[in-house]
Amino acid sequence: MTEEITAALLKFRDERDWEQFHNPKDLAIALNIEAAELLELFLWKDPEHANLDKIKEELADVFSYALLLANKYNLDVNQIILDKIKLNNHKYPIDKAKGTAKKYNEL
Amino acid sequence: MTEEITAALLKFRDERDWEQFHNPKDLAIALNIEAAELLELFLWKDPEHANLDKIKEELADVFSYALLLANKYNLDVNQIILDKIKLNNHKYPIDKAKGTAKKYNEL
Amino acid sequence: MTEEITAALLKFRDERDWEQFHNPKDLAIALNIEAAELLELFLWKDPEHANLDKIKEELADVFSYALLLANKYNLDVNQIILDKIKLNNHKYPIDKAKGTAKKYNEL
Amino acid sequence: MTEEITAALLKFRDERDWEQFHNPKDLAIALNIEAAELLELFLWKDPEHANLDKIKEELADVFSYALLLANKYNLDVNQIILDKIKLNNHKYPIDKAKGTAKKYNEL
Numbered sequence: 001m002t003e004e005i006t007a008a009l010l011k012f013r014d015e016r017d018w019e020q021f022h023n024p025k026d027l028a029i030a031l032n033i034e035a036a037e038l039l040e041l042f043l044w045k046d047p048e049h050a051n052l053d054k055i056k057e058e059l060a061d062v063f064s065y066a067l068l069l070a071n072k073y074n075l076d077v078n079q080i081i082l083d084k085i086k087l088n089n090h091k092y093p094i095d096k097a098k099g100t101a102k103k104y105n106e107l
Numbered sequence: 108m109t110e111e112i113t114a115a116l117l118k119f120r121d122e123r124d125w126e127q128f129h130n131p132k133d134l135a136i137a138l139n140i141e142a143a144e145l146l147e148l149f150l151w152k153d154p155e156h157a158n159l160d161k162i163k164e165e166l167a168d169v170f171s172y173a174l175l176l177a178n179k180y181n182l183d184v185n186q187i188i189l190d191k192i193k194l195n196n197h198k199y200p201i202d203k204a205k206g207t208a209k210k211y212n213e214l
Numbered sequence: 215m216t217e218e219i220t221a222a223l224l225k226f227r228d229e230r231d232w233e234q235f236h237n238p239k240d241l242a243i244a245l246n247i248e249a250a251e252l253l254e255l256f257l258w259k260d261p262e263h264a265n266l267d268k269i270k271e272e273l274a275d276v277f278s279y280a281l282l283l284a285n286k287y288n289l290d291v292n293q294i295i296l297d298k299i300k301l302n303n304h305k306y307p308i309d310k311a312k313g314t315a316k317k318y319n320e321l
Numbered sequence: 322m323t324e325e326i327t328a329a330l331l332k333f334r335d336e337r338d339w340e341q342f343h344n345p346k347d348l349a350i351a352l353n354i355e356a357a358e359l360l361e362l363f364l365w366k367d368p369e370h371a372n373l374d375k376i377k378e379e380l381a382d383v384f385s386y387a388l389l390l391a392n393k394y395n396l397d398v399n400q401i402i403l404d405k406i407k408l409n410n411h412k413y414p415i416d417k418a419k420g421t422a423k424k425y426n427e428l
Contacts, residue, residue, distance in 0.1 A: 036358075
């Protein structure tokens with residue numbers, strides 16, 4: 001997905017001349033704000049009562065800022081995720097992590 | 108990217124029998140925590156001093172939980188982002204939004 | 215609590231010459247990070263299984279950055295909370311808000 | 322401040338019959354959301370351009386949920402902060418931490 005979608009996000013940004021605001025620190029702040037807006041859809045309720053239309057919108061915002069941040073550093077999104085899964089395979093070995101939600105430093 | 112990477116994330120999850128913990132509310136919580144860990148890399152400093160290797164790891168975690176949440180609802184990630192860009196084109200018309208960082212309700 | 219505790223926080227800060235880092239934006243970032251660390255104690259679990267000793271520590275961090283931020287603007291913490299309760303009395307009138315977790319704009 | 326203000330917060334809550342929603346996990350979620358709304362006031366801008374009236378409101382919300390969470394566990398807010406300062410005195414010894422924003426595990 002990355003190239004096409006990122007191109008659409010950059011087009012939206014540049015039509016508004018917003019690159020001047022998009023330094024990595026503020027993009028990371030924006031990502032946190034969108035993640036919190038997504039989380040708000042689950043506040044005070046069981047997950048099945050969250051509004052799916054709004055989840056789509058807020059999750060899209062999360063992806064958008066994550067992609068813009070990846071673009072700032074010219075990161076290959078697929079690659080960084082695959083690298084992290086490999087790292088997590090070491091942090092969470094199957095025999096120790098299976099069936100438990102403990103953090104790696106408590107396994 | 109979505110299918111392949113999501114498949115790798117689900118494989119990692121299922122090998123550890125973690126689906127039982129992955130309800131949408133806790134996935135949204137996990138996404139917030141990872142977004143905050145990413146933001147911490149920029150705390151007390153200018154963006155150019157943030158550690159890029161750690162940014163890759165934390166950004167990968169953000170993408171991972173966002174993809175797992177999208178998977179929970181069988182969402183087409185490309186589609187929800189394109190839909191949101193369309194919506195934002197209305198919320199932020201170019202002639203009003205150009206060159207300003209104001210929120211849509213202040214334009 | 216405010217004066218004594220704030221004095222202790224400022225002493226800790228000034229002994230380390232950290233005021234140079236404590237601009238309001240970074241204090242707000244730090245507050246978000248601590249709030250997320252507090253939330254992590256509830257991740258993947260029912261609230262009664264969260265670790266109380268760690269809750270105390272992370273909640274203390276949240277209060278500390280909130281107090282440092284209030285101090286930056288010379289705010290009277292008691293007063294801003296009482297003012298907000300008054301405002302919320304209008305946003306959430308008892309007859310409409312009683313027994314429902316809806317947001318004020320959905321009442 | 323704690324007793325009086327907490328009493329005002331509990332009165333506001335109980336008049337609306339909201340205790341049923343206020344389990345610690347959702348209170349911690351609410352705290353994160355309010356912290357993010359506070360942070361949003363600093364997004365895309367230098368700290369001196371943030372709106373002080375809104376800062377007061379969002380910071381009040383942060384304090385309110387932090388106090389409600391402390392109340393859930395019958396915590397003495399002053400005490401947990403003083404305990405944490407003592408702990409941080411060990412994590413951040415003055416001679417190592419002075420003038421640097423490094424995290425304790427990097428000192």
